[in-house]
Amino acid sequence: xxxxxxxxxxxxxxxxxxxxxxxxxxxxxxxxxxxxxxxxxxxxxxxxxxxxxxxxxxxxxxxxxxxxxxxxxxxxxxxxxxxxxxxxxxxxxx
Numbered sequence: 362x363x364x365x366x367x368x369x370x371x372x373x374x375x376x377x378x379x380x381x382x383x384x385x386x387x388x389x390x391x392x393x394x395x396x397x398x399x400x401x402x403x404x405x406x407x408x409x410x411x412x413x414x415x416x417x418x419x420x421x422x423x424x425x426x427x428x429x430x431x432x433x434x435x436x437x438x439x440x441x442x443x444x445x446x447x448x449x450x451x452x453x454x455x
Contacts, residue, residue: 385413417442419449 381387388410394400407422420440426433441448 383413388412388418391417418444 382389389412391409391411393404393407393409406424407420409417410419410421412418419442422438424436424438426436439446439449
């Protein structure tokens, strides 16, 4: 969904539309790793999700589950920063 701002009469229309990231409807993903320089293996695959004020709401990482006897192939790790698990509704998308 794209939201367009209408300018008042007599003022030129803006050329850019706000994205769902700009309005805060969808959190913006910010990958941690952009180059190999000086990063630990634990940093790879982490993505911060920022709100419209550029504050990180959560960091998410999905890793292969190599534990012996594991019943699922992957683990999703979520760090909620100023939030707890009760602040998140998790929906599986097909």
